[in-house]
Amino acid sequence: MHDPPNYWYNIVPDLPRPLPPPRDPEDDYIFSRIEILPKLFPSELLDQEFTAERYVQIPAEVLDSYRRIGRPTPLARAVRLERFLDTPAKIYFKREDLSPAGSHKVNTALAQAYYAKKENIQMLTTETSAGQWGSALAYACAMFNIKCLVFMTRSSYLQKPYRKTLMKLYGAEVLPSPSDCTDVGRNLLKERPEHPGSLGIAISEAVETCMKNEGVKYAIGSVMNFVLLHQTVIGLETMKQLEEIGEKPDIMVGCVGGGSNFAGFIFPFVGKRLRDGEFKDTRFIGVESKASPKMTEGKYVYEHGDTAGYLPMLKMYTVGRNYVPPPIHAAGLRYHAVAPTLSLLIREGLIETAAYTQEEVLDAARTFARVEGIIPAPETSHAIKQVIIEAQQCRRRNLQKTIVFCFSGHGLLDLSIFEEHTE
Numbered sequence: 001m002h003d004p005p006n007y008w009y010n011i012v013p014d015l016p017r018p019l020p021p022p023r024d025p026e027d028d029y030i031f032s033r034i035e036i037l038p039k040l041f042p043s044e045l046l047d048q049e050f051t052a053e054r055y056v057q058i059p060a061e062v063l064d065s066y067r068r069i070g071r072p073t074p075l076a077r078a079v080r081l082e083r084f085l086d087t088p089a090k091i092y093f094k095r096e097d098l099s100p101a102g103s104h105k106v107n108t109a110l111a112q113a114y115y116a117k118k119e120n121i122q123m124l125t126t127e128t129s130a131g132q133w134g135s136a137l138a139y140a141c142a143m144f145n146i147k148c149l150v151f152m153t154r155s156s157y158l159q160k161p162y163r164k165t166l167m168k169l170y171g172a173e174v175l176p177s178p179s180d181c182t183d184v185g186r187n188l189l190k191e192r193p194e195h196p197g198s199l200g201i202a203i204s205e206a207v208e209t210c211m212k213n214e215g216v217k218y219a220i221g222s223v224m225n226f227v228l229l230h231q232t233v234i235g236l237e238t239m240k241q242l243e244e245i246g247e248k249p250d251i252m253v254g255c256v257g258g259g260s261n262f263a264g265f266i267f268p269f270v271g272k273r274l275r276d277g278e279f280k281d282t283r284f285i286g287v288e289s290k291a292s293p294k295m296t297e298g299k300y301v302y303e304h305g306d307t308a309g310y311l312p313m314l315k316m317y318t319v320g321r322n323y324v325p326p327p328i329h330a331a332g333l334r335y336h337a338v339a340p341t342l343s344l345l346i347r348e349g350l351i352e353t354a355a356y357t358q359e360e361v362l363d364a365a366r367t368f369a370r371v372e373g374i375i376p377a378p379e380t381s382h383a384i385k386q387v388i389i390e391a392q393q394c395r396r397r398n399l400q401k402t403i404v405f406c407f408s409g410h411g412l413l414d415l416s417i418f419e420e421h422t423e
């Protein structure tokens with residue numbers, strides 16, 4: 001396979017039921033969350049958010065930027081893991097860890113930076129905790145020559161210096177949040193000068209910056225339809241790569257924070273199943289952290305897309321935006337809800353879910369590192385845990401299944417976790 005696809009796939013027109021529309025909260029009338037969307041996002045991204053078109057063309061400049069990060073990314077086979085588990089199953093993984101910032105998040109960051117640039121926006125702003133999203137956006141803004149301002153929760157800013165350095169290397173401005181650059185931040189700092197911050201506060205600061213300044217827009221790393229749309233480049237490539245080697249996936253696995261890498265990976269397959277029955281026996285399994293169990297224990301209700309409550313309410317599986325997960329290292333899986341399209345498909349019984357504890361996934365990560373030689377991100381390790389369980393099942397029942405998973409990112413900037421937990 002020599003070239004990435006030249007379109008993204010939108011699952012909305014193929015869903016078994018119409019997607020419940022975004023909604024404003026009923027209990028307060030301070031401002032309409034739906035009406036502020038054009039202040040927050042470039043207009044082409046909003047068009048993509050609500051489009052009913054099945055295919056959206058990838059602009060030539062974005063395609064070029066995809067080639068630059070090594071797309072199409074390899075679909076590798078974990079032969080050594082298969083042997084180690086002594087399983088008849090075949091295990092393949094899609095390498096999203098090979099991008100410059102180390103995860104799938106650049107796939108949407110590049111698209112968001114491109115549309116911002118095209119609409120003459122001077123700066124994108126966002127929030128980040130561990131820094132994976134912030135570093136993907138900083139990279140993308142550097143590639144499209146646009147300024148980037150990242151509000152990073154103060155606790156991470158102090159404890160995770162490497163991703164902060166990475167963002168700065170790419171030319172982004174990184175402020176510990178709460179900062180003294182916004183009203184929200186200043187008020188909090190007055191009460192508590194060393195406030196550790198939270199994602200909700202960091203989002204509030206990014207949104208305030210965007211509302212008060214012309215030429216500044218907000219970028220988001222997961223959950224919105226347009227983010228999932230951009231991530232389908234993963235699944236479209238995977239489908240073609242499997243075809244080329246004559247394989248059909250029996251089981252597809254991915255980890256779920258807001259759902260963007262997993263949805264991007266499986267939606268092209270799910271869409272074919274919904275349209276013409278292909279892949280009807282394929283099992284799709286989304287894996288979350290037991291620390292934020294929205295799919296396995298959450299409710300399917302309307303909730304804000306962000307912890308601060310600035311974004312419209314969407315119908316999603318959620319543990320509630322005020323839920324505070326225990327501190328876990330897989331920061332990317334702390335998110336309180338799962339994207340609306342993915343939630344609907346879970347509700348309809350098309351997608352299976354599973355949840356694991358930190359200890360369970362770090363064990364799986366250690367096995368993968370030793371056997372395959374690649375260090376997975378803690379988020380990715382949740383998918384690996386599920387893959388190992390499925391492969392062991394195949395061994396017991398002597399089934400030659402094809403298991404494919406999304407390797408969403410590497411863990412080379414998360415080594416401290418392994419230090420704490422490696423004997």
Ligand SMILES: *Cc1c(COP(=O)(O)O)cnc(C)c1O
Nearest residue numbers: 222257258259260261332379409
């Ligand atoms: C952010 C992140 C995730 C979780 O986000 P999704 O939107 O669910 O994909 C998973 N893996 C890695 C490596 C991440 O950086």
